[in-house]
Every structure is written in C-alpha cells, then in structure tokens.
Amino acid sequence: MSGFCCSRYPTCSSAEALTSCTQSGGRWNADNSQAAQAQLEEMNLTTISIAGLGKLGACMAGAAASRGFRVIGIDLSPAVLECANAGVAPVTEPGLSDLYRLHADQISATADYESAVRQSDITFVYVNTPSLPSGAFSSRNVIAAAKSIGRALAQKDDYHLVVLVSTVIPGTTQTIFKDALERSSGKQCSRDFGLCFNPEFIALGTTIHNMLSPDFVVLGESDERAGDLLDEFYGAFCLNGPPIVRVSLAEAELVKVGINSYLTLKISFANLIAEMCEAIPGARTDRVTRTIGLDSRIGGKFLTGGLPYGGPCFPRDNGALAFLARSLDVDDAILNATDDFNRQIIDRTLARIRPLLAPGSAVGILGLAYKPGTDVITESPALDLAMALSREGYPIVAHDPLAMKNAARVLPQGTVFALSPRAVIEKTDVVVIANPCDEFRSLVREDFEDKTSPVTVLDCWRLLEQELADSEQVRYIALGTADGFDVQSMARKLTSIANETLQGGTTDAHLDRVA
Template structure:
C-alpha cells in the first residue's frame, strides 16, 4: 500500500479576530498548527482550548481539533517546526489613510532571525492588509536583512490576503470566491496554491500574480463593494424624498442585471467594521502617493459619512419629541461583537447629542459598546426590556433573532403605538401588528 505523504506543519503569527479562526480552520483540514502571539493570555486561552474571539463555529471546531493545535510566544519553536507561516497581525491605519506595516515588520524581524539558523526551505505568507508597495519596498528588505538570506532562493515571501466577513470567517475560508496570491517566486506560489487546494472545500479559482498587483487587488475589491453600498444608500436617500418611491424596489430590479448583481445593493446603513472604511481610505492614500486624486473612493466616503444624519432624519420626521428611542444592534454586523465604525453606536451617539432619550440593545456587543457610547445612553439588557421602554425602535443590525423575535414581542405588547424604522428591510409591513407604524429605509416619508 502507498504511504500517504505527511502534511506540512503550519504556523500562524497573530491570533486575533482573523488569526484564530484561520488557525482553527487549517487544523480542521488535517494540519498540525502552531500559533504565535505576543499576548500571554491569548496563548494560554488557545492552549486551554478556549477561543479568543466571538466567531461562528469557532468554539466547536477548537474543541474538536484541539489536539492538532498549540500556541506559543516563541518564534523559534514555531518557525523551526513548520514549513509555511501565515502572518495575521494588525496593520493600523495611519493619519493619511495608509496601513502601518510596523507589526508585520516586527514579526518578520523575529522570523528572519530564526530563518538564519534554518537550512530547510520556508514560505511566509502575509495575510495582514498591506498598502500597495509595502511588501517589496518595506517588508522584503527587513526579512532579507534579519535572515541574512535572499528571498526566492532560500525561502519565499508572498502576499495572501483573506476575503472574509467577521461572523462568517470559517465558512469564508473554507469556501472562498477565489484565493489571491502575490508571489515572490513561482515555487513559493506553488506551495501556497497546493495548501489552498487542500484546505478549501469548493475548488476556488486561485489567482497568482506579482505582489504589487495582489496588494492593489485587495483594497480595490473592498473599495468596489463600498462604492456599491454608497450607491444604494444614495438611492435610498433620494427615494425617501420622492412621493411613492421605494429604493428597495429599484435596487431589487437593478440587481437582476448580471452586470450589476444583487449583493451589497440594498439602501440600508453606512458600511463600517474594521475593513471597508479603512480599505476605501487606503486606496485614496495610494492614489495620493502616486500624485492622483481618486474622486470615486472620496465621494463613496462622503456619502457614507452622511448616512447617520439621513437615518436620523427618518427619526426626526416620524417621532414625537418625547418618544424614547431604542437602537437595536450595536455590532457592525450580525454574529459578531465587533463595534468598529458601527452604525448603531454612531446613530445612538448622534441622537443623544441631539438631546434625544436613547436606549440600546445588542445580543452580543453591549460590553464592547459601553466603552464608546455617550454616557447619557441607557442600556437594555434584553430585547423585551427595550421594546417595553421605547416607543420608536430603529433596527441598525440585521440580527436574525431580531427578525423573528421583534414581531412576536410587538404583538404581545399591543397597548401603545410603536414606530419601527427598519434600516435593513427585514420586516414585511403586512406581518407587523396594526399598532405599529412601519418606516422602511429608502421608502418615501412625508417631511
């Protein structure tokens, strides 16, 4: 019988919101994995089988594949015992909108020092989001200096961003639309391609290219999506002022055209989270660096910034001044507790600043939200408590539980009139009880 070739061991540097699910997904596909982080609690948690972030399926897979996973603070332990390393450390935005590569550089310096002593080949793939040009101009020289070796000869350095949405990271990693590889040399690209052919369940297209093109592709892709979102939000704002108009009907029709497609084409809330706003700004910064003003991402951002006031306008028109306003949803999207650039938080703060009485609820993100919410804002510990205390309710995050629970609670609580502002159009007006006044984002509202 032919003996099956042993899979290479994989290491993952940076065990945060993306790194931990990445490592666990790889373990679930049969690999031994070693995680490296600077934070001792993160390492301890992972070694104890506990997840460091809230992510769908993460706790379950971690429990199931715990025997294949170990975490350490030692770069030497991880690099000497693995063949392929993924770097997934933060790349914070700088004041000009570009991404700082300082944490990636620090990790590469540590890796390079270990590679000095390693004679076997090794491939490093940077998953962290980079500004175009960073790999060749900043990071490759750091790695070559610290290792004393030449990239492409003794080891490879690739750019390999993941296209994932928090809350759905594991599914997105297992079944990506495509895999993007910016490779220093063909052999390293081959190794990464082979890895993804084994990890992915859906045989995705794998696009291999020069690192600079992969760096541009990553932020261009997200900027294209943000443009689509702002376009739909612009239509929503317009339709809200036109008697009889409804942007939902317009965008549903537009989405049927195969040149356009229906994804991300719903007039709803401004985009937020840790990626979309930053990637949009990073493309502008890259344009500026190349002496070009990129008007499209700038306007996309301007439209995005105007959406909080546009949603607040729906409140102002519909709501008597004494109504307490309940904001439902503080996470920037469902199935996560992440609150970066969250519409629920920005809207609640905006309304509190306008002296409205505001209460908030979220199934997961209440604790994270506390740090950035205006102190005048009240917290509801349950959806029932929010419905009982507020006469105007705004749905800012399309949690599935809200879609199913809220109509039931409104039917029970039928003693007073309630206004619902449905930013995500998750409710059908006809399914809500008669005492509810329904306002859908993008529908005409008389001022």
C-alpha cells in the same frame, strides 16, 4: 505562472457536508483524519505557524486544524496565548469555539518566533495594520513580525515560506517586508526562502466558512516555488476546490484593497438609490435595487440601501486606496466621494429620527455591531446612531445578540442593555432597527402590538415591512421609502422636475425641416 484547482485532497461536496465541517467544527476531520494526515505527510507540509491570533489569524488556526494541519500560533498577547493553549478560541466567531475544543491537541501558541518557525513549513502573518491619519496602513507590526521571522530563519536550514496576509499598502511586501526578512535572516528571498502575499476575502460572522470555501484564492508570489507551495497548501486546505489565481506580490495587494473599495462604491450606490426613493412617492428602494441587481453585469450582492458601510475593513480599505492613488498622482475623487457620501448617511438618518421623538423620550436601538453575526463594533453605524442620540439627551435602550459587551465599553453610563428585542420595545416609544439581524427579522406584529402605549418603528433595513406596514397600533416607517414624509409636496416637486424636461427634443420646426 498558472493557477490550478487541486483535486487530490478530500473535499466536502454537498452543502450539508460543508456545514458539518465548518459549523460543527471537525466532522470532516473525525471521518477523514487518517486520510488527511497521510496526504499532508505525503506533501511534507504538516505544520504551519500563524503570527497574530486575532479576528482573522485565530480563525485561520481553527480552520487549518480542522483540515488536519498542526498549527503553532504566535502572538504577543499573554491572554491570547493562554486561550489558544487551553483549547479556547481567543476571539468570538461563529463555529470557532467548537474548532478549538475539538482540535485542541493540534493547536498550540507561543510568543517565541524561533521555535514556531523552526517547527513549521509555512508562517502566515496575520498581525494588525492600523490605519494612519493619511489613510495608509501602518506597517510597523508587519515589519516587527518580519524581523522576528527573519531572525528565526537565520537559525533554520530548510526552505521556509513566509505568507503575508495582513492588509498592506500595495508595494509593501516586495519592498520593506522582503528587506526586513532578508536583513534579519541574512538570507535571500526566492533562493533561501519564499514569500507570498495572500489576502483574505472574508466577512466576519462567516469567516470560517469563507476561509474554507472561498470564491477564489489569490496568491501573490515572489517566485514560482513559493507560489507552488502555497498553491499546494490551499489544495489541501480548501473544501471547495476554488480557482487559485497566481499574480505578482503588488497585484495581489492591489486586488485586496480594490475589492473592498469597489464594494464600498456599490453599497453607496444602493444608499443613493434609497435616498432618492425617499423623495419619490410610491418608490420602494428594494424593488429598484433588486431589479438593478438582476443585470448580470452588476449582480445583487451588496446592493441594498440601508445604513452606511462600517466595520474594520471597508472604510479603511477605501481610504488606503485613496492614499495610494494620491501617492501615485492618480485622481482619488471617486474614492473620496464614496467616503463623503457614506459619512453623511448617519446625519440624514438622525434627521429622520428626531421628529419622531418627544424631548427626553427613550430610543430603542436594535443592533449595535457593525453588521449581523459579529460582536465587532468598529465603525458601527448602529453604534454611531446610539452615541449621537445619547449625546442629544435621549436615553438609549439597546439590544444586540452578540455585541452588547463591547458596546457597553463605549456607550455612556445609563445606557440600558436589554436582554431581548421585546424588552427594548416594551421600554421605548421609538424603536430603530439598525442591523439586519435574523433575530429582528423574526419579530412579529404581536411583539409591538402587545405594548400598551403606541410605538413608532424606523426600520433601516425594511425587515418588518410585511409584518408592520398595515398595523393600526404601530407607526411603521421604512428607510428607503417616502413613508412618513409629506408625499403631496414631493409629488409637486416631481411634477416641476418633469415639467423642466419639456424643453428641447424634437420641435415642430425640426419636424417641418425633416418633412
């Protein structure tokens, strides 16, 4: 098995071209559609089907259509099918609406696996795999999809490739997923059909770009023929000719949860440094972590102190790796420590917010999604802060550029959703910047100083340090610094810690012996 980077297919080499392909959705296709169609036909790989048109599958459908493929989506939700068939993106993701609109004639959707599998060469499975109390991912939906695909394969004579993308516990694809396909089709994997596990490494908010221009592609394969076909697909699909790594099914599954779990460790380490900087007068967490990140063995990405990690992947992928470790009799302590450390950050942040608040005073929360660029609120630290403060009786005034509709479903009645960050500032005395959104980064001193009463800003991401640190009207507190703490008692503590280190080392007696 060896990976290759395919150069047979048109790629967008410049950043500008790349942006036009992904963000405006389809200039590449408009300019190159004939060449693309010809190449796909030459490959005999023109149509793919995608089971599960959710946050990931819907993006894959749009991205594949932009690369000239015909896409048949399969979903159980009538609302999702209606959207996809009307040329409307079923989920919110930057750039996706344009792709569905521009490529409406290439995307269709159905609940009928049989017709979708019959008409396509590859079926990708992107159905959801919710977490179980044990930390494992439920495989119920992927097995249901496998059975439906298997029944369709039973009716199809041609070779077909099944690609599982949903995140599963390592070992699932080559055992129960393959068994379900074989039993329901009456066919044999690696002889009558191929099977791959092909994880996605995307970040919501940049999903389409990440899919079309990945750092690398991981193909777990049941056999060489299956891997060759998926390798060929990615040669045509990717814009950037990424390295394609071909491994076994279980290895690819482990890479998927391993990467996310490692990132939780890195984020938590940055949060640990931030907490320490809060106890060391004059230390600024960003100066420390940026410098640590200059070491090429470490790198600076995901090394910024702030609120805990959240979202639909990181917490649960870490929990799933811990489940796997326990199941394999491997020590899961490091994974649990990351999770425990992450969970206490909200309490620690609340402890910093409470002393800033008068009883019943309204709190402004800027940011509600679990990160910028998305409307997703799953395990959102910003939302956790808002919920906790609301439960404690503080009225909440919040703004988020994308997630207010989703947040309104879970935040208590009486929460005020403001149309702009400035409206939040006007209505509250304490403002928490909970998300590092560009919209908040671009706030200026006047946005706060124009307010007639004084305002306190707790900036969890230090977005406005330059703008507000020396304002006389704004009390500015940056998380990850000793701002707002009793610096003198900290200095005394540091001195006493340093004094403890005076013991040991090279003593006079030792020097005498050496002489």
